[in-house]
Amino acid sequence: MTLTQTMTQAPARKLAQRVWPPLRFVLTVAVTFLGLLAITFVIGRVVPIDPVLAVVGDRASVETYEAARQAMGLDDPWVVQFARYVGDVVQGDLGQSVSTGRAVADDLARVFPATLEMATLGILIGVALGVPMGVWAAARQGTWVDQVIRVIGLAGYAIPAFWLGLVGLVLFYAKLRWVGGPGRIDIFLDGMVPVRSGLLLLDSAIAGNWEAFHSAFSHIVLPATILGFFSLAYIARMTRSFMLEQLGQEFIITARVKGVPERVVLWRHAFRPIRVQLITVIGLSYAGLLEGSVMIETVFSWPGIGNYLTTALLNADMNAVLGATLVIGAVFVAINKGSDALYRLLDPRART
């Protein structure tokens, strides 16, 4: 853009600069959600299962078939059908599940806390280990420490989560007996804790049932650690590259020349400015963990949304599949956009 162009547009721009970014952000989020709905809508329509046949049976006459078809609204233009679908979803109606016989929305509300609990513990582990590892790797750039951390990071991209879960089960559950097996809690303790938040660790702590707490912890620790490993890989990698960017700047050289201890240079001078960038990274990997839990939950028979989704997939229970896809997708988008918004709020440089 040339200088004159910039100058003539200046006053209009100033006003637009205040109103437009937040508005644009809200619009983007809304469009993304609509896009997600459009995708699940389209998937629901291309399924080779005929929804009318499922209602009237395959021996129905042509008239019955047509009547049912019209009653179900499948004759309407697709725009109308899509609008109806969006309306239903907004009201929390995701249809009935064929395999459980309940409303998909109720099913999802019941299984979601289990996933949330595991993913949250996973991200805590990932951050607690990944950030220091990234800082350490940056401080020792090019040494064997850096190489080892780099390989650990790459392993996070190369190891299938479900396989690592199986290996972990064999090793730490079957052979070493360090952790509990599949499921959320030992069978004889199942249902002994009153459900408040749905997070078993929290609920058993509130109830003061430490036996249940211990059992729940021994069951969650392995799947959460494995999930955490995958977020650790990404977090450590990003922390390292952010740190390297900071450490190459002149104020770091100044600090070192002044004789500031290396620990202070690392954590106070270099680490502080990257905290805001890390929020986005952590948000992204948290959202990724919700997704990654699909595989881990299948391996560990964890009664969360991922397990629900894969069970529904195998039973061709399309309402449940699309409902779960929609919820995971919506949470994913919400965390993504939320961390993006937080980043803009906290970092003055991003507020252009």
Next chain:
Amino acid sequence: MSAHEMNLRDWLTSDDPETRMQARLGQGFRLARALARNPLAMVGLAVIVALLLIAAFAPWLAPFSPTEGVLANRLQPPSATHWMGTDELGRDILSRVIHGTRITLMIVVLVAVIAAPLGLIMGAVAGYFGGWVDRLLMGFTDIFLSLPRLILALAFVAALGPGIENAVIAIAITAWPVYARIARAEVLTFRNAEFIAAVQMQGASSWRIIGLHVIPLCLSSTIVRVTLDMAGIILTAAGLGFLGLGAQPPLPEWGAMISRGRSFILDQWWVATMPGFAIVIVSLGFCLFGDGLRDVLDPKQRSKG
């Protein structure tokens, strides 16, 4: 070192090449030399070459049949005859893993062949035309980008039905947006360059410019990204196979093999673990090579993890 070899090197690294071919070969030579200095990238390259060779010569390399087993030999632990043991139908796991390289390679190549050109064209068109075309195409891309890839792939396979072809389609549908974003960003760096204006003034059509001048310049960053994505594609394909949605039995697909071995995991650990090692080695190979390739081809991307 002989005089002839010395001349070849001089010719390749010459600062003022006389022909286009010399310039290209020289560029390739410099690239290969830079890559060869990175030991991890070389390890990755070795893994990829090994994968290609094993896939090409699978029937000759595999000691046993991948689909027919001897039931009397079922669930044998690793031994001198069966290096990776046998599965529940008495099939040699090593032979199945070797034949599995063909399936993995096929999935990876098909996804790359479908998704990369699609993303490349979308990004190039959006970046070249700008304006509302850009906004429309990139808006569409961003929606796909901000959705979870694995879950989308699962939902698509659920709709299309299980099977290896549908798995490929589902993964490709979720893979292209990244390439579109990268290509667009690349185009914007030279969209207003003089050589584009020069071709325009010679009367070249927009499509000719995009096809012959814009897309070739985006290739290197797309290739880097595709190589880096290979590991993710392999993992997703294996995950679909593990869930029973990808390759169907008796195909020796690694993910499906792990899924079968799950039932015996506590007593016959090798059935599920052996194919997993194959997945890890191949994915790691692509990761390492992609990392090295990025450092060489695309130094400005280096810091972005």
